[in-house]
Amino acid sequence: MTTIETWEPGRAGPAGHQFRAWLGLLAAVALLRLLPFRYVTRTARLARRFGRRPMFPERAEAMVDAVRWAGRRWPVRVACMETSLGAVLACALAGERLTWCVGARVAPPVEYHAWASLPGGGPVREYTRGGWHYLPALKI
Template sequence: MTSMEAYSTTRAGTFPERCAAAAGLALALVLLRLPFCFTVRAVRLARRVGCRRLTAAQADALITAVRHAGRLWPGRAACMETSLGAVLAAALLGRRLNWCLGVRFSPPPVEYHAWAELPGHGPVGEYTEAGWHHHTALTI
């Protein structure tokens, strides 16, 4: 993951979205310290709360807000933390995003990756235009 993807210097979203992004990232950082089965259960529970649809622009702004909040965290805030934080932030706002785990690749490198996506759409906030292809192993 490039530093441009991991840490956003632009502040995006409305004030409630930025607050939800900070809370979602904090919750994600706590959940990722627990066994993975608890994290999966928490995400499934949070996804039941969200019922309203997000547009692609709203989802992109939410992910950018989570990445911006990740700048304040002194530890790791990479793809796993930001994607889970975005899913939880969307749930706090009463909306729904999918949390996907899998791989992304272009011709030379292949890397494990986590991302958020809109139901029925592709990855949100990812650089798919640069030739990266995402293959999902698990969608929650």
């Protein structure tokens, strides 16, 4: 994550968002820490099937903010991989769909990054002052 995204103040959102954010983040941390990556991608694909309705940009931003808010209160390290997967899983709990993307920053310096994006749209809460500089290697 870039420094701008790291220090962005997030909002917790409504209680329903907070609860789903905690559940999604808990599932994401458990999956990423305990299972091989192929099982994580299978879980993300399964979550995409449960999330049949596309999200509105405002709701997607609120959910990503809620997951980041929960991540700042989490007792272990939570980075872009955990927050993006947590947002995708939290949205699936509500029957809505986000796309999970894993890729790299293409402008120097090269960085690996993961983010959530709207199906058919752009990344959610990932723009920096210089614009979007990431290239997806995996989209689920």
